[in-house]
Amino acid sequence: MQESTVSTDTYAGAREALDNHGVIAYPTEAVFGLGCMPYDEIAVRKLLAIKQRPAEKGLILIAADYSQLLTYVDDSKIPQDKRFQVFSQWPGPVTLVLPAKPDVPRFLRGEHDTIAVRVTAFEPARALCKALGTALVSSSANVQGEQALTTHGEVERTFGEQVDWIMTEPVGGNSQPSKILNPLTGDVVRP
Secondary structure, three states: OEEEOOOOOOOHHHHHHHHOOOOEEEEOOOOEEEEOOOOOHHHHHHHHHHHOOOHHHOOEEEEOOHHHHOOOEOHHHOOHHHHHHHHOOOOOOEEEEEEEOOOOOHHHHOOOOEEEEEEOOOHHHHHHHHHHOOOEEOEEOOOOOOOOOOOHHHHHHHHHHHOOEEEOOOOOOOOOOOEEEOOOOOOEEEO
């Protein structure tokens, strides 16, 4: 497992890990996240196994900007009168549940016809997505039901060699993980 701090070669280890169906860990607004390439079923299933999380729940994707999410979100199903409500949330620590494109695999969206996505304003995570040129799966670094980890050291001690690359930047200053809401229905999934 490789660790990385920000430098010109910061993301080479992440790229290599992702190219080899790996799971990476990186800081988000409040906790460390575990991530992988969204369409890499081998990596997604590995991440789900590490977390002991059922695939039916679905996963969150994090991105540097909305364009990185257009592969997954069915933008045509966001009504014109709801678009401000959607896009005014970003960039920021708010995850939105939006219509998924029909070809988004069940291992990403779970038993839903929606996908949970976030355009982050947290610079380390945003820079990672920019450098890799893609959205990433973003699930809290923990075993399902346990406390989410907040330092790279905790991630390394807890998951060891199960995680292929860890970014060493600290998490953001938020005390709670991102709020999750469906802006089309008004439902709050996680306050």
